[in-house]
Amino acid sequence: MSDNIYLPKMGRIIDVNSEVEGARAIKTFRVEFVNGDGFDHECGQCAMLSVFGKGESMISIASSPLIKEYKQFSIMRVGRVTTAIHDMEIGDVIGVRGPYGNNFPVEDWKGKNLIFIGGGCGLAPIWPIIQTAVLQRKDFKDITVFYGGRSSRDIMYAKELEKLRGDAEVHLSIDSEEEGWNEFCGFVPTNVMDKSPSPKNAIAITCGPPIMIKFVIQNLKGAGFEDTQIYTTIENKMKCGIGKCGRCNVGKDYVCTKGPVYSWADLKELPQEY
Amino acid sequence: MEKVLKKDNLRDWVIALSSYEVHAPAFEDEVWNFKQVEKPEDAALDHTNTVKPPKDFSFPQREVYCEFAQKKGxxxxxxxxxxxxxxxxxxxxxxxxxxxxxxxxxxxxxxxFDDIYYWMRRKKVAQVGLACNTPPSRNCFCTAVGGSPHSEDGLDVLMVDLGDSYLVKALTKVGEEIVKAGGKALGNASAADKKTAAKAKADAEKAPMREIVDIKTVPENLQKNFDSEVWGEMAQACIGCGICTFLCPTCHCFDINDEVTNVTPLRGQRVRTWDNCQFPDFTMHSSGHNPRNTLGARLRQRVCHKFLYFVQNHDTYQCVGCGRCISECPVGIDIVAVVNKVAHDVG
Amino acid sequence: MVNLQDIKDRAKALLENGEVGAVVGFIESTAGNLASPKFITEADQADGLIWDPTCVHNLALYLVEERKRQTKAAHGHGAAPGGEDKSKRLAIVAKGCDTRAVNVLLQENYFPRDDIHVLGVSCEGTGMVDRYKLAKKLKGLQAEKTEFDGNGYKVTTTSGETVKVAAKDVMADRCLECRHPHPVIFDDEFGEAVEDRGLADAFAAIKTVDEGSTADKWKFWGHHFDRCIRCFACRSVCPMCYCEECVVDSINMHVLQDTSAEEKANRIKWIERSATTSENIGYHLVRAMHLAGRCVDCGECERVCPVNIPVRLLNSVLDFEAKDTFGYDVGMDPGQPSFVSSFRDDDPNDFIR
Structure with missing residues (x-):
């Protein structure tokens, strides 16, 4: 079957963690390949997860390539496939094919300050870089993480973010005030403005709701960041994952192969079709 | 290898191809379409062009990827x-x-990425072309997109109508085998036959067809006028059906779905089917957000895919000028007119 | 005789007086022997209007499409590139069958009467051309243009010849069998009502199919459904197929901010995307059933089918049942009760009373 790009490999769920509950529930799954039939990936790449009888969904791989034992996926429950995945438990078997798409040029960022700016579910695609940078802490200069949710209950990776302090500067935010919340109240772009990170020798990586990304980029530009210093990811509906089924293109680029990672310098040249 | 085939001998050639499954255009239900030849005497090549292109020999509308089964737990x-x-x-x-x-x-x-399903089928299909001495449709425009009514590109054999006979030219190794298999049904081509064919080609290439103005500048102009209001205006009558793309010989977009045939225990098939950029659900995210939410955006996608993106990615137009999307569009949306308008006539 | 200039003048006046935001009429297309529907928004564009036997389209469709666009824009989903949405009245040029479609839409409260303006045009003694019949008649020549010529058509071919044909020989079946070639609802009327056209009996086409045995019918329809490529042109072109979400859609098409994941996950796929016999039958029969007592027999579904499946016959059978069994004539009056949700006190079956 190895030549058949459409047939998934089998992965067993070895850990499930509920990050956020409610209407926009997020769960994190760790998946190990069955029969050692896996693949390596790079930061930013995605995998097509399948639940037979329901279909497939493209999900970003949320663990560092340096972690070989499992692949992590943090998934918001949105439709048919993601709801079926949310219903799965430890030991259940899921289809996985990939890795798909391009990656963040993490090697080129060694020796630089990294600024991560995430909102909502948007922490997952940039998490592999954060993990990698922490695992190779000496290779990178300052690491700063901005992350915000609608409320304190919407903060994903809460424990992991706490553990990150020490290795990185962590700035959390929630949209409006809550009792017992000691960090920033307001939107993520405002929090970024508030802490005004320096563009010097820095790369900013942002992922989250489109409206957040828009204002984050606007604010970073205001703070003196060049277009080539800003990276983000985009998403579109996908079916094949390999640039053939024709639906995920933004201009000439199929996001599944040429994306999802773009520098703002490249992305701003593409039409707003995402 | 060039041979000549008397029109009456087409039947003998088809009979000689007994180790192959032979298909040819057939006129049924008032339309031309490819059909397996059951009686060799029925084989005739007096068609205009088929309504459906031959793409489904390699890329059928439905392809089963795999079967799945799962017992609870x-x-x-x-x-x-x-x-x-x-x-x-x-x-x-x-x-x-x-x-x-x-x-x-x-x-x-x-x-x-090689697509195993496509290639397994594709390697088993040989295409015997029939040159167009006159355009089969008023909406033909092969010459506008770099083609020719006698083009050999992509064919294994090309036949040219000489009146009572065809000049038969093998173009690939597979083509040579097919011609050889015809044995005595085909005779040697004379210099006069070749000359007649060459003249037919020269005449056919001069025949008037629909024209795209200054095609070389089309990609850059489409890019320039990407945000033009003209897309929406030209798509206003569009009913959003799939005719233009399903009948297109180069449209390849598809969907993948799981078709469940039994719920408990679970059994079913994962299936690829043709899909189509003119349907709104083609790009609609699960959230309801749709990056191509209007008829204008979807018309622009179809045209830009063929005349801009494919050129950027593969250095050639993804349109071969068959004219099906024009002739079959229920409301007369005309890709030639759209391209000319957007590329050259946007103020 | 329909005087085209009258239609143009009226369209012009409507636009100049600001009575409507657009007139949807017919213009010449570049595709050959086919009119193209066009939203005319400026008075001077009205000169481009045409009226000939290729004005086949049922423009009531655009009343539906425009309403959908406006609703979508109101939900913040953006207007088409190239046209800010004018939430103004819309005028359409409509033949007899098209006006009956307008009546059904009014009957179903799709839009209020005041929002539309109907320029009703009579088909008089003829009707619209059928491309397959014409192709047969032209024996290899291709039609470029077809014009009315008394009780016949004047056809100009791509090579410049003029061929005169009797309309009866190349008219669409739907027009031959038409019971109401004159508009039944209109704000302006063009052309005369012609009585006793004597072209063909109503429901003539279904009678030949209906005569066969059940096995014959399965053979007939099996053959045709097998050929369906599921381009959905028949659905897309139908003014009555206005559902936000269709049974054949693979996903929820009507997703709002508060549509839950469960709702999407639990959506039943009644009909798979595969163009197989069973799924195609499912599609066509569901569509036919949903059109019972609603189909006005404009025949557009059949006209647009690229592989020439006689889609219209399915609807004609139900139209016949409505007429024959219940005396119901579709789309004659916006006030008439809906066919499937009404009953008569004198219904012979007592379960319904």
Whole structure:
């Protein structure tokens, strides 16, 4: 079957963690390949997860390539496939094919300050870089993480973010005030403005709701960041994952192969079709 | 290898191809379409062009990827379902425009990832072309997109109508085998036959067809006028059906779905079907957000895919000028007119 | 006789007086022997209007499409590139069948009467051309243009010849069998009502199919459904197929901010995307059933089918049942009760009372 790009490999769920509950529930799954039939990936790449009888969904791989034992996926429950995945438990078997798409040029960022700016579910695609940078802490200069949710209950990776302090500067935010919340109240772009990170020798990586990304980029530009210093990811509906089924293109680029990672310098040249 | 075939001997050639599955255009239900030849005496090449292009020989509307089964509490069992390897196919009467679609589709289904389903079928199909001495449709425009009514590109054999006979030219190794298989049904081509064919070609290339103005500048102008209001205006009458793309010889977009045939225990198939950029659900995210939410945006996608993106990615137009999307559009949306308008007539 | 200039003048006046935001009429297309529907928004564009036997389209469709666009824009989903949405009245040029479609839409409260302006045009003694019949008649020549010529058509071919044909020989079946070639609802009326056209009996086409045995019918329809490529042109072109979400859609098409994941996950796929016999039958029969007592027999579904499946016959059978069994004539009056949700006190079956 190895030549058949459409047939998934089998992965067993070895850990499930509920990050956020409610209407926009997020769960994190760790998946190990069955029969050692896996693949390596790079930061930013995605995998097509399948639940037979329901279909497939493209999900970003949320663990560092340096972690070989499992692949992590943090998934918001949105439709048919993601709801079926949310219903799965430890030991259940899921289809996985990939890795798909391009990656963040993490090697080129060694020796630089990294600024991560995430909102909502948007922490997952940039998490592999954060993990990698922490695992190779000496290779990178300052690491700063901005992350915000609608409320304190919407903060994903809460424990992991706490553990990150020490290795990185962590700035959390929630949209409006809550009792017992000691960090920033307001939107993520405002929090970024508030802490005004320096563009010097820095790369900013942002992922989250489109409206957040828009204002984050606007604010970073205001703070003196060049277009080539800003990276983000985009998403579109996908079916094949390999640039053939024709639906995920933004201009000439199929996001599944040429994306999802773009520098703002490249992305701003593409039409707003995402 | 060039041979000559008396029109009356087409039947003998088809009979000689007994180890192949032979297909040819047939007129049924008032439309021309490719059909397996059951009686060799029925084989005739007096068609205009088929309504459906020959793309489904390699890329059928439905392809089963695999079968799956899962008992409660157990891991899913998946069985790969590759196309059954039947006898190789010979398709007669392929027009040169449709011939040129082949290499374009080959590009799509290979590149970084080879598509096993496509290639297993594709390698079993030989296309015997029939040159167009006169344009089969008023909406033909192969010459506007770099083709020719006598183009050999993508074909295994090209036949040229000489009046009472055809000049038969083998273009590939597979083509040579097919011509050789014809044995005595085909005779040697004389210098006069070749001269007649050359003249037919020269005349055909001069025949008036629909024209795209200054095609070389079309991609850059489409890019420049990407945000033009004209897209929306030209799409206003569009009913949002799938005719233009399903009948297009180069449109390759598809969907993948799980079709459940039994719920408990779970059994079903993962299936690829043709899909289509003119349907709103093609790009609609699960959240309801749709990046191509209007008829204008979807018309722009179809046209730009063929005349801009494909050029940027593969250095050739993804349109072969067969004219089906024009002739069959229920409301007369005309890709030639759209291209000319957006590329050259946007103020 | 329909005087085209009258239609143009009226369209012009409507636009100049600001009575409507657009007139949807017919213009010549570049595709050959086919009119193209066009939203005319400026008075001077009205000169481009045409009226000939290729004005086949049922423009009531655009009343539906425009309403959908406006609703979508109101939900913040953006207007088409190239046209800010004018939430103004819309005028359409409509033949007899098209006006009956307008009546059904009014009957179903799709839009209020005041929002539309109907320029009703009579088909008089003829009707619209059928491309397959014409192709047969032209024996290899291709039609470029077809014009009315008394009780016949004047056809100009791509090679410049003029061929005169009797309309009866190349008219669409739907027009031959038409019971109401004159508009039944209109704000302006063009052309005369012609009585006793004597072209063909109503429901003539279904009678030949209906005569066969059940096995014959399965053979007939099996053959045709097998050929369906599921391009959905028949659905897309139908003014009555206005559902936000269709049974054949693979996903929820009507997703709002508060549509839950469960709702999407639990959506039943009644009909798979595969163009197989069973799924195609499912699609066509569901569509036919949903059109019972609603189909006005404009025949557009059949006209647009690229592989020439006689889609219209399915609807004609139900139209016949409505007429024959219940005396119901579709789309004659916006006030008439809906066919499937009404009953008569004198219904012979007592379960319904």
């Amino acid at each position: 157990e891991a899913p069992m998946v069985t790969e379902t590759l196309p059954a390897l039947a006898a190789p196919k010979v398709v007669f009467g392929v027009r040169p425009c449709d011939g040129r679609a082949g290499p374009r589709n080959d590009t799509v289904f290979s590149k970084e």
